[in-house]
Amino acid sequence: MPWDRNQMAARAAEELEDGMYVNLGIGIPTLVANYVGDKEITLQSENGMLGMGPFPYEGEEDPDLINAGKQTITELPKTAYFDSAMSFGMIRGGKIAAAILGAMEVAENGDLANWMIPGKLVKGMGGAMDLVAGVGRVIVVMDHTNKHGDSKLLKACTLPLTGTGVVDRIITNFGVLDVVEGGLKIVELAEGVTEDELRAATEATIVN
Amino acid sequence: MPWDRNQMAARAAEELEDGMYVNLGIGIPTLVANYVGDKEITLQSENGMLGMGPFPYEGEEDPDLINAGKQTITELPKTAYFDSAMSFGMIRGGKIAAAILGAMEVAENGDLANWMIPGKLVKGMGGAMDLVAGVGRVIVVMDHTNKHGDSKLLKACTLPLTGTGVVDRIITNFGVLDVVEGGLKIVELAEGVTEDELRAATEATIVN
């Protein structure tokens, strides 16, 4: 049985090491924070905060304190606030060790598409283009296939790109794959998923 | 009789208007602050301060509070501190209304030289190149002639430039001159200095 959202988030949390500064995207990546355990991870929110804390208790929401997904959050003792230019200075400057992001499509060469579907959905790239260009390691967490059952791991992206050759690792409900020379390499299979099942669900070239 | 240092500074102070943010260079320009009277002028010090106050009383010097000339100073109620990148952001960004600077040479086209004499004196431009490139109005305050009696207002500068075509007005011990199309134009003569005397002491073209 493939991993569920929380299992994917838990697996993504294994990528994080003590002392890392990390940016988590919206959706499943946000859940990763629940699984870091004792590791000292500092979360960056690109709207201007280092050291993001959990959601507030009901009634303690502060309209001046939100994350990049516009959700109310809280601060921690180590928190620092700064403006957007400084925030993306640290992102572009390579100070963030890793970003964990969702995606619409990932190609076998590491190309990533996650910001628009022409003619249908126009949300914008927000900070995603800066993050994939700037951070040390880009980890994509997403379902292996779309709602039509088609692979989201492609030979080449069909949607407008967020970045070229930027993805390092992909964590899906089927398992974990790395972007390597020539294609994707299977690192790990989700419990109960066979390599044949993963291969069958994947359009991208899988290399050994 | 030509103006002395304090008279030159007093004349330069007349250039300043209520509400202006101003940067004063080292030497005679520093004295300008003594003559602003009731006008609300805010002094910028390019090492990271807006709202520079007077020198401290003896015994009240703070090593963490100096001006761009490395002199101990004090703060005012309106003072704000910032880093050097921000400081030159406001200079380069044209937020400073005027800079009053000393000079070694000024040319009739507004070129300014004030940072080095090749082979002899190597001090560096400090913030002067940024100031002359960025501020709204550049006012030079200097002696009309050097210690050999030669004009410092030239047809063309002989020393390495600080900026090209940057000077708006020159205040010397002989009077006040503006850089205009074709040369320098006499705006005012120091008390007791005749136009002929000023012309005789000036190499630059004087236009009417």
Next chain:
Amino acid sequence: MKKVYGSAAEALDGLLRDDMLIAAGGFGLCGIPELLIDAIVESGVKDLTIASNNCGVDGFGLGKLLDTKQIKKMMSSYVGENAEFMRQYLSGELELEFNPQGTLAERMRAGGCGIPGFYTKTGVGTQIAEGKEVKQFGGEDYILEEGIFAELSIVKAWKADTSGNCVFRKTARNFNPPAAMCGKICVMEVEEIVEPGELDPDHIHLPGIFVHRIIKGEHEKRIEKVTTRSREDA
């Protein structure tokens, strides 16, 4: 030079014209210049180009200026919370220049700091790079992005002193300082105006030199996504 004005309309007097470029602070609905936006709606000025990370939500923040069709073009990174925005864009009524969020922030800061262009790796190889100069540094491609020089900045701080020194609160700082810096004239709305000396000079986030006019008023400070945890989780 008095910087404090009595109302948003007074503070904007003489500064608005059709077809101008305005830079606005705020991220989502956090730290947005609510009062100045309302006054711009009232003014009826039109064909505005607005550089702002978002465009409010339907009926609030910059979204109000979409409803009245006063905006010709947006320079933004994210428009996902705004149905009317997407409708006007997809129907061709509204121009939209997408800017990666960090590029937008840096373009504003650059404009404010007299930097007409800078190179960034963000967007290389994507739609964003189309028509932009590419240059190599250290063997890698970077694209040229230009500084934003706005005619007017509308921004929101927490407190200002009467000389214009400002402090912001928590993540409401966001785009406000860079947006403030890039305007020829910057109008700042705040929750509290204090006398010089009441703000610690080491704690100023935006020095008064960047701020030309100041107003104080009540802010709704609407929350876009209230998200909480239950006390039992603790």
Next chain:
Amino acid sequence: MKKVYGSAAEALDGLLRDDMLIAAGGFGLCGIPELLIDAIVESGVKDLTIASNNCGVDGFGLGKLLDTKQIKKMMSSYVGENAEFMRQYLSGELELEFNPQGTLAERMRAGGCGIPGFYTKTGVGTQIAEGKEVKQFGGEDYILEEGIFAELSIVKAWKADTSGNCVFRKTARNFNPPAAMCGKICVMEVEEIVEPGELDPDHIHLPGIFVHRIIKGEHEKRIEKVTTRSREDA
């Protein structure tokens, strides 16, 4: 991840090598990393290139590294307070790359912010522009300046918390934040180390992400030009 180290020598352990590029904070003798400079003198590392607005004075600050001839090249805007500096430069023992002060600060910030190059009007038509690309924006000439990417930053703050968040005091801030940002590794010396939560998160000048190692120590804080007024002037 413990950032606090016991001494300057410990904090620099493994970070120094001959022929490296170091960015240093401070303006004149104000806000300079005295303890780290002393430790670099002790280390004997040589052929250093140092990006710093000044080079201390004879026998103090970075001037100590001139006395020991550990510096190969300086990137500075002003060297006027330092006789040994001028002597080594004029005799050809020391390379000197003059940078306008604002260009130096912006080059450091740019390096720290992942910006490999930016355009500025500063220095157009002067020696500084020689060999640099010129580009027009809005009909005016600007020159291309490159970001500084240092291997090591040595900087001084007033206080830091153990997670690296720093605050500076008055004009001792100066080049320290941009110098800190542009280093691959940044070592920070402070007067006081506090626990996280003791610094207000809205008052942090340099977020901890830019700071890798921290030491605390006593600082001489020598004043370069004591200038006072007499009480009678008041």
